[in-house]
Amino acid sequence: MSSSTPTSANTIAQAADALMAGLPQFQAQAGGIIVIKYGGSLMRDKLSGQSKHYEDDILGNIAWLKAAGYKPIIVHGGGPAINDALVSFNREPQFINGLRVTDEDTLSVVEMVLSGQINKTIVGRLEKFGCTAMGLSGRDAQLIHAEKKLKDGIDLGRVGTVKTVNTFRFQLLLDHGITPVISPICSDGEGGAFNVNADEVAVAIAVALKAQQFLLLTDVPGVLADVSDPTSLLSELTVSTAQQAMLDGVITGGMIPKIQSVVDSIQQGVGMVRILDGRAPHALLSALVLNGPGGTRIQPDHDL
Amino acid sequence: MSSSTPTSANTIAQAADALMAGLPQFQAQAGGIIVIKYGGSLMRDKLSGQSKHYEDDILGNIAWLKAAGYKPIIVHGGGPAINDALVSFNREPQFINGLRVTDEDTLSVVEMVLSGQINKTIVGRLEKFGCTAMGLSGRDAQLIHAEKKLKDGIDLGRVGTVKTVNTFRFQLLLDHGITPVISPICSDGEGGAFNVNADEVAVAIAVALKAQQFLLLTDVPGVLADVSDPTSLLSELTVSTAQQAMLDGVITGGMIPKIQSVVDSIQQGVGMVRILDGRAPHALLSALVLNGPGGTRIQPDHDL
Amino acid sequence: MSSSTPTSANTIAQAADALMAGLPQFQAQAGGIIVIKYGGSLMRDKLSGQSKHYEDDILGNIAWLKAAGYKPIIVHGGGPAINDALVSFNREPQFINGLRVTDEDTLSVVEMVLSGQINKTIVGRLEKFGCTAMGLSGRDAQLIHAEKKLKDGIDLGRVGTVKTVNTFRFQLLLDHGITPVISPICSDGEGGAFNVNADEVAVAIAVALKAQQFLLLTDVPGVLADVSDPTSLLSELTVSTAQQAMLDGVITGGMIPKIQSVVDSIQQGVGMVRILDGRAPHALLSALVLNGPGGTRIQPDHDL
Amino acid sequence: MSSSTPTSANTIAQAADALMAGLPQFQAQAGGIIVIKYGGSLMRDKLSGQSKHYEDDILGNIAWLKAAGYKPIIVHGGGPAINDALVSFNREPQFINGLRVTDEDTLSVVEMVLSGQINKTIVGRLEKFGCTAMGLSGRDAQLIHAEKKLKDGIDLGRVGTVKTVNTFRFQLLLDHGITPVISPICSDGEGGAFNVNADEVAVAIAVALKAQQFLLLTDVPGVLADVSDPTSLLSELTVSTAQQAMLDGVITGGMIPKIQSVVDSIQQGVGMVRILDGRAPHALLSALVLNGPGGTRIQPDHDL
Amino acid sequence: MSSSTPTSANTIAQAADALMAGLPQFQAQAGGIIVIKYGGSLMRDKLSGQSKHYEDDILGNIAWLKAAGYKPIIVHGGGPAINDALVSFNREPQFINGLRVTDEDTLSVVEMVLSGQINKTIVGRLEKFGCTAMGLSGRDAQLIHAEKKLKDGIDLGRVGTVKTVNTFRFQLLLDHGITPVISPICSDGEGGAFNVNADEVAVAIAVALKAQQFLLLTDVPGVLADVSDPTSLLSELTVSTAQQAMLDGVITGGMIPKIQSVVDSIQQGVGMVRILDGRAPHALLSALVLNGPGGTRIQPDHDL
């Protein structure tokens, strides 16, 4: 069994107190489906070999949550690895009116990196933490069907938007103790693929499964009242207060579509959304089990 | 959800580290059946109203373990409450050659207190901690059949020794998320009852179910090399080293039958036994989840 | 197998004719849930040791019905044994405005007797008749939640009224061939207990499970048109005729709340209610299997 | 529900006493598979229209046993109806060395009568008694495969002997509350049929399913020590005493093959055999439920 | 395994192309319930011994479809065999106002032939083709209840019309890989029987089970625009176009009630109806698997 040095008695006592303080929440939530968006920015330093801190922290926490009965689904993005591969394959980025266009060849490289490299690396790391994961893309078993995305009437090529999610097959894997790790390449329903934004895929899965929680791991502390002041964190929002904050200009800029999508997901049945700082140590255990800081938590109106 | 004050970030970090340090053991064990002997001495102060520390600590920890997937079965003893009740009912203790004899009337009072008072109080406390428990005695649903115990040829009356355990019905309750709380009054197979020693009942259940762990909550730190020196704790024993320690006179006196029974249970399929100090704060969380001190752990030879 | 003297051929023929005469009813009902209220008055003589006739008769009949496929649930009351115990424990009865008040200490004694003595005695007797029973109170596994009962604005202490019944867990036991024997002490949802009237508990269980039959074992022949004339039995009532009989003053006095509760239960889904004389030999077999006298039977309007 | 006249209180009391006297046997056996051989001689008077007494009695009793949880399988023979039909179709009986030969045309008529007339008539009668039956022959769903029977080297045509029984499909029907009524025409495994002796088919089914009881309904009181004296009934035999009785010449003549086959079936796992007088009123209820006379009962040695 | 001569490569290639051409339909339909009406006219030549072509072709095709995952239910008629048997039994046909009357005796003969001869012959042939079939009539296990049919106010005796179909039991057999072969003799609910038109029984089963397809095997090419011109086949109809064709006089005479019943069945949930020429070689494989000619196919309006 465990061969590591036992933790000191004092730490144990504090840790146990923290666990007991979090018990009501833990009891209410353990066993629930949690969809986790794990973005490329939190992999950045690691794939370059400089640091593995974030990744091991995040995936280790997920392994712990799985052992305690939560049912995680991880949706990952891509990031710099994709750009490196595109360069290796001499794909010139294409633009129309300033918008990036994804042709078939580019998609092929993106898919190789997302579904063949990053996806399987995460599966391997989770296995190392004792967590049995299955790496899949939206194309597999028709898990996610997408259709062409149109942006301002411009054809962006093989970029799609989610149409349907096969909840039965996700449930099948979860029921058998398997943690799905999802690459956001989706099926076009005719044998081909679309590249879809990972945030969108994660929200679509959370909504389709009526997940208990959608956990958005980011590289900010959460929703800030003043973007330049990390201490201005808004730790608790409801659908109503979030909508008001957008009207009032408290939430601005790039945060608006994120929060809007989060609010929408709650209105479609997701139990709760947490915007967590993936760079903070043990952000997931802190928020879900230890009654500790948990970024911004957004709940339905009636839950507060 | 949880409305208590969040724990401080520093404590969280230490707590999370302790959780991650305990992850391999947690993964290997969560989901396992743990039979917990909870003796009368650990209820003593509480029922008198002086202190509820031990009981709330122990039952709260059990509730947490249940939430994390463990399947606890609690076997409780009696203690001072029984003596109080016997006095109230004017039962004079009977002795033959210095051995206490349990006649039908005494058994009736003992059963009322064990199965009707202590048993239901534990069930209520567990409910308060959010854990659904079912209070049963060995008579119920023919869970445990006993036969008359003979000691040195003397008839001790309605004192029995375990004959059979109905594993199917224990499993049925566990499979449906119910925590059995067992009073050690057992069926004589003909409609009557026997009073059986609670340690013996707990070991019999652990063996019958091939429990992953048998947890003996006591009021000592564990097995001591020198009984007068609490720092001489033997934290790890195997079947072989425990047997040797009894031969060598390291384990002596009243500890011998306890350890012998524990060793027997491991040889009959119980995965591991822990002798824990029930007075220590969070003894169960410390030993099972937080990689902390855990009294004396006794394992099969091949597991070390 | 059976070693008793064979019954005579003539009796056999009559018995078989009676069985065949009851076949249509038996086929329609066997397999159904029957909730049986077994009151303290039918235990009275027995616990004093004077006679065991009623108890063995009633519990033996229940064992037979169970063997034939019925699914009995027994709800028992208390009676003189409670008073005896209260005296032993020197509990002075408390009254406010003439109403008995149950304080915590009294409740503790009542619970010991009901859940620890009477309950387990019934379980033992059923085991003797070959019927596997499980003795539980409303506190166990959160089977029955109660809330404080207010009577004319007076606080009666730990006296409650039923709020919810956990039908799933009753069904689980029944599905596995276990006969629940229920003590009417219920959970207050916060770890404590309420004493609830046994009739009320029985009706609540019957309604929650939409029992096929609710059998009220009493010490009268059934509903009488003239209370002073045992031959004035009303053997068949419907909801409508029962309501009319209350309006017309045929049913009077203490019978009114009983009949009102029975009528309510049928309107909430109980299939049929029988008010049986528990003192009559084989009252249960007579009514359910042998096409014989069956006290007063109350059915929905459309069933006659 | 039941609208018949209630049975008198005195009869009820005696009937209930008989039921309670039979309770231990009833509990041990209800739920068990009982294979019933129902021979043509017990249909004789009825099909001619003279009397329906036996048939209604026997099939009514079976319906009652089914309602009480037994799982009956009925294997029927043919009798005079077959001869009548053969005459209608102008089939001349064929003989070789005095043995009757069944050619294809004769088999076709026999099958029509057994599988199309008698079989469906029994199904209909059982339906009238509220018992859901399914009429099948050994050809259906490959329930029973037979092979050619050779008798003293003579080819008897389409007469077969049982090779295999599909226990899974019998169990499937029983598990869903369906009572199989079996015509003894069996499959030759290649699309054709064999006529097989009904006694042999019944024994083969009982052995294959390890039936709790095989009930041979005959027109004699059971095994008699003196064939000419109906009061010389041997009511209890074991495998050993039956074998001895054959050696000693107590059992003689046509009884020898019947008893030999019965003894064999017990040695292959059938729990018990009863040879009952189908002409006696309520023979089945008497023997199985009412602790009454039950012809000759033959059990394994260790059961007495 | 297969020992027959391999098919030539050229034929294989064409056959495989045909299979692949039919793949989309095959994928959409395999696994579906198909109710097949197999009428007496398609047995005619065979039972006389002149030709077995139709029967072996049809039943072999059904065996193939079963092996590929379809769930067939066969409803058969009678035909000349019934008349032969009636003559043998000297039953004089009875008529009232020109309508044939079925008395009890006649029904008895009809049942023998349908349920005892034709039904079991089909079961045997299917077994020869490796398909496990169970021969049942509507009387068995209360599969089909009928009530008396009144025609122009005349009592036709034991002629019935379908009242209810027990879908659960049909589903049970299908779920366990058993192909029901149904004789159209139905239960009157009181132990007796009614003779029902086989077309009506087949449609009732298809409707009750919401069959994917109802296949009416006939001795015409399908629905013809001009009855005298076999090339005027209407190969595709919808509910609307079929109704219009009846209004327009394209469908006339005896075809009208057949088509009306087919249209009704689709409106009650049957997925599709095919009227196939049972005399054409491999009519079933052609229509369902090989993308070939398929008589007249009638579908819901929205499916074309």
Add this chain to the structure above:
Amino acid sequence: MSSSTPTSANTIAQAADALMAGLPQFQAQAGGIIVIKYGGSLMRDKLSGQSKHYEDDILGNIAWLKAAGYKPIIVHGGGPAINDALVSFNREPQFINGLRVTDEDTLSVVEMVLSGQINKTIVGRLEKFGCTAMGLSGRDAQLIHAEKKLKDGIDLGRVGTVKTVNTFRFQLLLDHGITPVISPICSDGEGGAFNVNADEVAVAIAVALKAQQFLLLTDVPGVLADVSDPTSLLSELTVSTAQQAMLDGVITGGMIPKIQSVVDSIQQGVGMVRILDGRAPHALLSALVLNGPGGTRIQPDHDL
């Protein structure tokens, strides 16, 4: 439904005859697990865009077999696409003593191409043919654990050999109608990967699942008695005759390890092996369904 032009009647007749000729084999095998090794050489022309004939033919046939109840598992290799990608990423091939060495960087590229490109392309094509496939590598859900392969004592880097196959998870997917498409990159049990030969992976899966058939799709006609003569095909071998052929020098060179591995797999429980020419049109339908040519079939000794 299907909108393609119906096939001609003559072709239909021949096709149906071929289907019926193959019925006994089809019945015996449909529903069985078939593991298909689909090598890179059969993708060659297609990925270059020159021809899609082989791929569509093979994957279309697999889709048909799936629709008919077979449970296919596809294990694919890589081929030229890997070399192309290695060139793009400037990986210089490394050799020690003439053996190719796979370092971590090379493995990363190989995995991207196998698990991210080829694997998902096959999944997409199968979806186009209406077959729901899930693309996985041996790393996913710990499906296949490998260990380092040592060849002549030389360290070949990340090249592995199969250690264990998780049969439960393969069975789970098959039971839910999902066709696994397996990339031969396997887990090292510690979070890393090994590249394993695809033939070896396919055989290991077939053995672990005791597959009914292992189908090795190659670019030769099968096992030839004379390699230079395509007409010298050995169409039927048993374990014994195959072993003899290797001893006799009939099977030589590169065929020996392939045949040896095939023979081993049969001795470990695989039901049958077929070595098929993947270039031949409809090779799979021909061999499994249409009773046509089927390369070399190798069976256990007792099956011929």
